Amino acid sequence: MSEKRKIVPKADATPPFYVGVDLGGTNIKLGVVDDLGQSLSALSIRTQPEKGPEDAIKRMAAAVGDAISKAGLTHDDIAWLGLGSPGTMDIPAGLLISPINLKGWDNFSICQRMADHTGLPIAFSNDAAAAAYSEYWIGSGRAFHSMVLLTLGTGIGGGIIIGDLSIVGENSHGAECGHIIINDADDARLCGCGQRGHLEAYASATAVIKRTREALDAGRESSLAKRLADGAVLTPKLVAEAAAAGDHLSLKIVDDTARYLGVAITSLMHTIDPNGVLLGGAMTFGGKGSKLGRHFLAQIKREIDRRAFPLLAERIVLDFASLGGDAGYLGAAGIARLEHRRQGGTTGRGAGNGES
Numbered sequence: 001m002s003e004k005r006k007i008v009p010k011a012d013a014t015p016p017f018y019v020g021v022d023l024g025g026t027n028i029k030l031g032v033v034d035d036l037g038q039s040l041s042a043l044s045i046r047t048q049p050e051k052g053p054e055d056a057i058k059r060m061a062a063a064v065g066d067a068i069s070k071a072g073l074t075h076d077d078i079a080w081l082g083l084g085s086p087g088t089m090d091i092p093a094g095l096l097i098s099p100i101n102l103k104g105w106d107n108f109s110i111c112q113r114m115a116d117h118t119g120l121p122i123a124f125s126n127d128a129a130a131a132a133y134s135e136y137w138i139g140s141g142r143a144f145h146s147m148v149l150l151t152l153g154t155g156i157g158g159g160i161i162i163g164d165l166s167i168v169g170e171n172s173h174g175a176e177c178g179h180i181i182i183n184d185a186d187d188a189r190l191c192g193c194g195q196r197g198h199l200e201a202y203a204s205a206t207a208v209i210k211r212t213r214e215a216l217d218a219g220r221e222s223s224l225a226k227r228l229a230d231g232a233v234l235t236p237k238l239v240a241e242a243a244a245a246g247d248h249l250s251l252k253i254v255d256d257t258a259r260y261l262g263v264a265i266t267s268l269m270h271t272i273d274p275n276g277v278l279l280g281g282a283m284t285f286g287g288k289g290s291k292l293g294r295h296f297l298a299q300i301k302r303e304i305d306r307r308a309f310p311l312l313a314e315r316i317v318l319d320f321a322s323l324g325g326d327a328g329y330l331g332a333a334g335i336a337r338l339e340h341r342r343q344g345g346t347t348g349r350g351a352g353n354g355e356s
């Protein structure tokens with residue numbers, strides 16, 4: 001879905017320069033990014049969370065050094081470092097509280113330790129908020145004034161950008177769109193957060209696999225049964241392939257997922273009234289380049305048309321995110337840039353001073 005990111009040479013780049021770091025449970029992606037959102041370098045290392053946060057911080061800081069030299073720069077050339085991380089977190093305190101994918105990293109002062117190791121000022125953000133900011137800055141959302149990104153993966157992340165501001169909230173969890181309630185029944189599906197009836201429990205990749213498995217176990221006819229018997233692994237991609245080939249059950253799974261998303265997005269529209277809503281993350285059902293991906297978007301829109309204020313339904317733009325797996329580090333750099341510019345009295349997403 002996302003094109004391979006072009007690396008620009010220093011001579012074609014526009015200072016100031018930022019480092020963006022996207023800390024994930026499996027990999028850490030990072031790179032040097034210029035004032036226009038162009039990458040001067042990009043690399044990825046394994047997180048190995050089981051070795052503990054201090055070990056990871058050392059390797060992360062070394063990788064930051066590598067990314068800076070690969071870009072032909074020195075630490076002195078870097079204005080700010082942006083760090084995007086999964087929650088739960090306390091953003092003003094620069095603290096990881098209890099991150100689900102980073103077991104044993106509880107109450108870790110990640111920003112202070114990164115600053116100790118790199119000597120750079122650190123802008124901390126939620127990983128989905130960072131991804132949202134990159135789409136707003138240089139991706140599918142660059143024409144929007146306000147937008148929501150939902151990242152569909154193991155869970156559902158959310159990022160809300162309004163007028164060049166990434167919404168953080170009073171307690172650092174202001175955009176947990178995956179936990180919007182779409183079913184208030186006592187036996188509603190159980191979410192990864194421990195509560196029931198949240199969007200994530202219905203429309204994440206994990207939920208899609210679970211719902212498909214339940215339907216197959218209940219004896220629903222599907223070409224998936226043979227694929228699985230032949231040793232295929234049940235994934236949203238497998239469901240998408242079967243749906244694209246005309247499998248009724250798989251298509252129903254895709255349509256139900258769209259319906260759940262449509263319900264949640266309607267609530268977001270009635271709360272925020274954004275220009276656009278983007279879908280990112282690994283689960284795209286083929287994305288914009290496929291008939292099924294476009295059908296998925298159209299089904300979400302159909303649900304919105306049924307439920308939202310007509311004016312909002314008419315004007316909302318639904319699209320897929322465009323920066324793929326690079327969105328996290330690019331957005332972390334973007335949020336670092338935002339912080340740097342705010343301190344210098346500049347606002348707006350345009351390049352250089354004064355433009356807004």
Ligand SMILES: [Zn+2]
Pocket residue numbers: 178179191192193194195198200
């Ligand atoms: Zn939840």
